Amino acid sequence: MGEFVxxxxxxxxxxxxxxxxxxxxxxxxxxxxxxLAAAFEQFGADDAVRCVVLAGTDKVFAAGADIKAMAEAxxxxxxxxxGEAAWQVIRRFAKPIxxxxxxxxxxxxxxxxxxxxxxxxxxxAKFGQPEIRVGIIPGAGGTQRLTRAVGKFKxxxxxxxxxxxxxxxxxxxxxxxxxxxxxxxxxRALEIxxxxxxxxxxxxxxxxxxxxxxxxxxxDDGLIDERRTFVSMFDTEDQKxxxxxxxxxxxxxxxxx
Ligand code: HXC
Numbered sequence: 001m002g003e004f005v006x007x008x009x010x011x012x013x014x015x016x017x018x019x020x021x022x023x024x025x026x027x028x029x030x031x032x033x034x035x036l037a038a039a040f041e042q043f044g045a046d047d048a049v050r051c052v053v054l055a056g057t058d059k060v061f062a063a064g065a066d067i068k069a070m071a072e073a074x075x076x077x078x079x080x081x082x083g084e085a086a087w088q089v090i091r092r093f094a095k096p097i098x099x100x101x102x103x104x105x106x107x108x109x110x111x112x113x114x115x116x117x118x119x120x121x122x123x124x125a126k127f128g129q130p131e132i133r134v135g136i137i138p139g140a141g142g143t144q145r146l147t148r149a150v151g152k153f154k155x156x157x158x159x160x161x162x163x164x165x166x167x168x169x170x171x172x173x174x175x176x177x178x179x180x181x182x183x184x185x186x187x188r189a190l191e192i193x194x195x196x197x198x199x200x201x202x203x204x205x206x207x208x209x210x211x212x213x214x215x216x217x218x219x220d221d222g223l224i225d226e227r228r229t230f231v232s233m234f235d236t237e238d239q240k241x242x243x244x245x246x247x248x249x250x251x252x253x254x255x256x257x
Contacts, residue, residue: 002035013050013197025063037086064107100189111140122182128164200238
């Protein structure tokens with residue numbers, strides 16, 4: 001349990017990571033980034049956790065990197081913050097991540113949300129990459145993931161103007177999975193995560209890996225990887241359990257083996 005990042009085990013198989021630094025709108029300073037990485041490492045190593053929900057507070061997801069902490073930094077200072085290592089932990093996290101976004105998801109906050117595999121947004125959420133307004137550019141995947149998510153012209157508009165978009169607009173452009181009432185975002189994210197947690201974790205991990213790696217591969221290579229992985233599922237106990245349970249008309253009990 002960190003100063004700004006709290007972890008808890010929710011319904012069976014669901015780990016919740018919440019960052020809570022409301023006085024700075026959950027700005028991601030070095031401590032927050034380090035605690036976030038530690039939380040993901042903890043849940044990554046815990047077999048009891050099959051899916052993670054990532055959330056901020058009711059009013060704000062995260063307002064981005066901490067501007068006050070980097071305002072006077074040099075390029076060399078920024079190269080040596082170690083920030084990249086924390087992002088790598090989240091990027092390499094193999095289990096599914098569901099983000100629950102309420103309020104602002106700006107800059108590094110929007111980039112953090114885009115590290116999730118499913119994004120549930122409260123209707124009052126706002127997403128933006130305002131870095132250009134403070135003289136910089138996104139540094140945790142904003143120019144790359146946003147473009148892959150929404151296409152060139154929507155991404156360029158957000159990145160070049162720095163103007164945020166509403167949850168409804170984000171949904172229309174494919175930046176979020178689902179929009180719900182503000183007070184339902186976390187509950188809905190937990191519900192989705194608990195559904196995923198009841199499903200076979202090896203299949204979930206492979207689906208995540210294939211989707212993420214496939215985006216950057218030629219289609220033929222992605223299809224070969226998918227087919228090989230599909231075949232390998234038949235070496236798992238969960239495949240036998242899932243198909244037998246279907247035939248026997250009962251609920252499957254997936255063990256992750
Ligand atoms: C440091 C921040 C902050 C930030 C807010 N605060 N955002 N401090 N870094 N990113 C602080 C404010 O200075 C203020 O401190 C307090 O939080 C409350 O903020 P207000 O602006 O008064 O709140 P509000 O009117 O509710 O507006 C919320 C907001 C706005 C829309 C989120 O704060 C805002 O625009 N923030 C900056 C967003 C931004 O530019 N993000 C991109 C950062 S660059 P005091 O002391 O006055 O109470 C980035 C690069 C990523 O993210 C690179 C990744 C490697």
